[in-house]
Amino acid sequence: MNAVISIDNLTKTFGEVRALNGLSLEIPKGGVYGILGPNGAGKSTLFRVLLGLIEPTTGHAEVMGYPIGHTPTLRQIGSMIETPRYPAFMSARECLLWLATAHGQAREVDIDYWLDRVGLTEAAHRKVRGYSVGMMQRLGIAAALMTRPDLVILDEPTSGMDPPGIVEIRGLIRDLVETDGVTVIVASHQLLEVQRMCDRVAILNRGRLAAEGSVAELSQSSAHLRLTASPLAKVMDIVGEAGEISGDTILVNIRREDTAGLIRHLVMEGIDVMEAQWVGADLEAIFIAETRAPSQVQEPAHAV
Numbered sequence: 001m002n003a004v005i006s007i008d009n010l011t012k013t014f015g016e017v018r019a020l021n022g023l024s025l026e027i028p029k030g031g032v033y034g035i036l037g038p039n040g041a042g043k044s045t046l047f048r049v050l051l052g053l054i055e056p057t058t059g060h061a062e063v064m065g066y067p068i069g070h071t072p073t074l075r076q077i078g079s080m081i082e083t084p085r086y087p088a089f090m091s092a093r094e095c096l097l098w099l100a101t102a103h104g105q106a107r108e109v110d111i112d113y114w115l116d117r118v119g120l121t122e123a124a125h126r127k128v129r130g131y132s133v134g135m136m137q138r139l140g141i142a143a144a145l146m147t148r149p150d151l152v153i154l155d156e157p158t159s160g161m162d163p164p165g166i167v168e169i170r171g172l173i174r175d176l177v178e179t180d181g182v183t184v185i186v187a188s189h190q191l192l193e194v195q196r197m198c199d200r201v202a203i204l205n206r207g208r209l210a211a212e213g214s215v216a217e218l219s220q221s222s223a224h225l226r227l228t229a230s231p232l233a234k235v236m237d238i239v240g241e242a243g244e245i246s247g248d249t250i251l252v253n254i255r256r257e258d259t260a261g262l263i264r265h266l267v268m269e270g271i272d273v274m275e276a277q278w279v280g281a282d283l284e285a286i287f288i289a290e291t292r293a294p295s296q297v298q299e300p301a302h303a304v
């Protein structure tokens, strides 16, 4: 794999809390990569480590082929970590000009273009102190993208945005990836949005990798056989713990190659099988299954 980020056995502890716990992960170049996980799973900590904002406790990571903290590489990354803050007395336009100047790119950056891309043209001259959370997110996204970085890291980019705003930002991100070949890494709790926007995802739980793959791969690996059959109770007796009643159907967790044998067996037992269909799990179901272990209470750092 042509990896933009390679993470090898990364651990970050804060006192007793192990925020990252031996995390290894390869993030491919190009596309949108989703980082998911419950509150406290380690998503923001991972981003902070990758951006050189905090040092890992142990382990190693490379970003675009260089160890973390390599200044020329950091200049090629656009990022927004949690809700951005800007000087309240500045307008959105002034904020972007100020940031572009700090990057040494005041001439190159087309600020009006980026204000338009994030839907802030009308509010461009208003002081940001009056901005809503969603407007601040839009401004943060413009700031992360306007220097045209090769890699963009966005922590919860669409939190606080209205539905049309979410669709707009998804379109902008997909457009950047498809036309400019940018790699975008996004952490989000909006699972439907992640399912629509991301090519691959990693699910973190308690600082560890719980699952990784394309949404289609993960969905298929968690697929179940949905049976509409009667009587349901008799089906449950036969499938035992592999079965779970869902409405007036039963979801059966078996291997795909055992499907025909199971149906034959049910029919021979006098059960009417009306329908049998393999159904993939959606990202929400996968997320819940992969993060069932309690996540709020972190393992003490001294526990192995």
Ligand SMILES: Nc1ncnc2c1ncn2[C@@H]1O[C@H](COP(=O)(O)OP(=O)(O)OP(=O)(O)O)[C@@H](O)[C@H]1O
Binding pocket: 014, 017, 018, 019, 037, 038, 039, 040, 041, 042, 043, 044, 045, 046, 298
């Ligand atoms: N500076 C810090 N000092 C102490 N503990 C920290 C610090 N930063 C993070 N943590 C702890 O590390 C763990 C992981 O936090 P992190 O913010 O990375 O999670 P997250 O997955 O981004 O969560 P959320 O979805 O709520 O944003 C949490 O238990 C958090 O309290």
